[in-house]
Amino acid sequence: MPPAPEVPEVVIRRLPYYLRSLVHMANRGQQVVSSQELGEWLGVSPAQIRKDLSYFGEFGRQGLGYEVAYLRDQLCAILQSDKHWRLALVGAGALGHALIHYPDFAQWNYHIVAVFDNDPAKHGQRLREDLVVQPMEELEETIRREGIQMAIIAVPPVAAQEVADLLVAAGVRSLLNYAPISLVLPEGVYTEEIDPVARLQSMSYYLR
Amino acid sequence: MPPAPEVPEVVIRRLPYYLRSLVHMANRGQQVVSSQELGEWLGVSPAQIRKDLSYFGEFGRQGLGYEVAYLRDQLCAILQSDKHWRLALVGAGALGHALIHYPDFAQWNYHIVAVFDNDPAKHGQRLREDLVVQPMEELEETIRREGIQMAIIAVPPVAAQEVADLLVAAGVRSLLNYAPISLVLPEGVYTEEIDPVARLQSMSYYLR
DNA sequence: TAGATTGTTAATCGATTAACAATC
DNA sequence: TAGATTGTTAATCGATTAACAATC
Numbered sequence: 001m002p003p004a005p006e007v008p009e010v011v012i013r014r015l016p017y018y019l020r021s022l023v024h025m026a027n028r029g030q031q032v033v034s035s036q037e038l039g040e041w042l043g044v045s046p047a048q049i050r051k052d053l054s055y056f057g058e059f060g061r062q063g064l065g066y067e068v069a070y071l072r073d074q075l076c077a078i079l080q081s082d083k084h085w086r087l088a089l090v091g092a093g094a095l096g097h098a099l100i101h102y103p104d105f106a107q108w109n110y111h112i113v114a115v116f117d118n119d120p121a122k123h124g125q126r127l128r129e130d131l132v133v134q135p136m137e138e139l140e141e142t143i144r145r146e147g148i149q150m151a152i153i154a155v156p157p158v159a160a161q162e163v164a165d166l167l168v169a170a171g172v173r174s175l176l177n178y179a180p181i182s183l184v185l186p187e188g189v190y191t192e193e194i195d196p197v198a199r200l201q202s203m204s205y206y207l208r
Numbered sequence: 209m210p211p212a213p214e215v216p217e218v219v220i221r222r223l224p225y226y227l228r229s230l231v232h233m234a235n236r237g238q239q240v241v242s243s244q245e246l247g248e249w250l251g252v253s254p255a256q257i258r259k260d261l262s263y264f265g266e267f268g269r270q271g272l273g274y275e276v277a278y279l280r281d282q283l284c285a286i287l288q289s290d291k292h293w294r295l296a297l298v299g300a301g302a303l304g305h306a307l308i309h310y311p312d313f314a315q316w317n318y319h320i321v322a323v324f325d326n327d328p329a330k331h332g333q334r335l336r337e338d339l340v341v342q343p344m345e346e347l348e349e350t351i352r353r354e355g356i357q358m359a360i361i362a363v364p365p366v367a368a369q370e371v372a373d374l375l376v377a378a379g380v381r382s383l384l385n386y387a388p389i390s391l392v393l394p395e396g397v398y399t400e401e402i403d404p405v406a407r408l409q410s411m412s413y414y415l416r
Numbered sequence: 417t418a419g420a421t422t423g424t425t426a427a428t429c430g431a432t433t434a435a436c437a438a439t440c
Numbered sequence: 441t442a443g444a445t446t447g448t449t450a451a452t453c454g455a456t457t458a459a460c461a462a463t464c
Contacts, residue, residue: 008431012413016406020388034445042390047433054447062446063440080412098306104388104405110412149415150408174411176404180228180312182250190414192407196384197312198224199400200358203382204288204318205220206398207357216455242421255457262423270422271464433452
C-alpha cells in the first residue's frame with residue numbers, strides 16, 4: 001500500500017475557513033451545500049474545495065452536494081477542534097486583556113487557562129473568575145501540571161524569543177505569536193504569527 | 209516595450225518580513241547583509257529573496273550583498289510605508305482599546321485618527337489625548353473630510369459586513385478585518401483578515 | 417587577481433483548474 | 441429517466457529553486 005499522500009499545508013490553512021462558513025450555514029438552517037455555492041461564498045473555486053476535501057475522505061453525494069452539519073462535524077474533527085484545548089497566555093497587557101475577553105476562543109474549544117506576566121504589580125490580579133495573573137517563575141510548573149500544549153505570546157518583541165524558549169522547554173508544542181518577530185524554534189514546534197503591521201503594509205503597497 | 213510583469217501577491221506579502229528583519233539588523237548596527245544570511249534568519253531560500261527583490265530593481269552588489277539601511281529604505285518606499293497613513297477604527301471594545309494602544313501602528317506610520325462605535329454610552333469617551341469615540345452617524349463625513357483610505361474593523365461578526373459597506377461607501381479602500389467573517393467587497397477594495405481561531409485550528413490539526 | 421554574491425534564466429516542483437466518468 | 445454534482449485524473453499554471461554568467 002502506498003503511503004497516504006501528505007496533505008499540503010495550504011490545504012490545512014483553508015479548512016478553518018470552510019468550517020467557519022459551514023457553521024454559518026448550519027446556524028441559518030441550511031441543510032445542503034454544493035462545492036459551487038461554498039466556493040462562491042468564500043471566493044474559492046469549487047474544484048479546489050472538492051480536491052481539498054478529498055484528502056480526507058468522501059463527504060458528499062453526487063448530484064446532491066454536501067450535508068452541511070455532517071461536513072461541519074467532519075472538518076471540526078479533522079482539525080481537532082472538537083477537542084477541548086487548554087492554552088497558556090503570556091503577557092497581561094492591553095492585548096492580553098483583549099484576548100482573554102475574546103469570545104471566539106472558548107466558543108471554539110480553545111480555553112485560556114493560565115496567564116503569566118513578568119510585572120510583579122500584575123501578579124495576583126484576577127482577570128476572570130477562574131484566572132489570576134501568575135509570575136513567570138510559575139510558568140514551567142503550571143504548564144506541566146496542566147498538560148498545556150498551546151500558548152499565546154502577547155509580550156513585547158524583545159521578550160518574545162525568550163518566552164517562546166521557556167514555553168517550549170515546558171512542553172508547549174504550538175505557539176500563536178503576536179510579537180512582530182520571527183521566532184526560532186526546534187523541529188516539531190508549530191508557530192503562527194499575527195502581525196497586523198505586515199498586513200497593513202501589503203495593503204498600502206496597492207494603494208497607489 | 210513589454211509591460212512590466214505584474215508582481216505576484218505572495219511576493220508583496222513577504223516584503224514586510226524582509227523589511228522587519230532589515231530594521232532589526234540596522235538597529236543593531238549591521239551594515240551589509242547577503243541573501244544567504246537574510247534567508248537563514250527568515251527561513252526562506254536566498255534565491256527567493258533575490259528573485260523577489262528583482263521585481264523592483266537591483267538593490268545589491270555582486271560579491272558584497274545588500275547595504276542594510278539602503279535596502280530597508282527601498283522596501284519601505286515600495287510598500288509605501290514611508291508615507292503617513294491615517295486610519296479609522298470601528299469598534300471601541302476590548303480589541304479596539306488594545307489596537308489603540310498598540311505601539312507598532314504609529315511607529316510604522318499607520319495612525320489611527322478616528323474611532324467609531326454604535327454604543328451611545330461610549331460616545332465622547334476619550335481614548336487618547338486626540339482621540340474621542342464618535343457615533344456611527346459621523347463616520348461618513350469624518351472619513352471624507354480626513355481623506356482616510358484605510359480602516360480597521362473590530363466589531364462583532366454580525367455587524368462587520370454592514371460596517372465594511374459603510375466604510376467603502378465613505379471612500380475607504382483597504383480594510384483590516386478582525387471579525388471572523390469573509391467580507392464581500394467591490395473590486396479595488398483590499399482586505400486582510402485576522403482570525404486567530406483559524407490559526408489555532410490549523411495548529412491543532414498537527415497536534416496528533 | 418581570487419573569492420564572493422548578485423541578478424536572471426531555465427528547470428523543477430507543487431498547486432490549481434478543467435474535464436469527465438461515476439452515481440445520486 | 442434526466443439533471444446535477446461529486447471524486448479524481450490529467451493538463452495547466454505559477455511559484456520556487458538550481459545554476460551560472462556577470463561583476464564587485
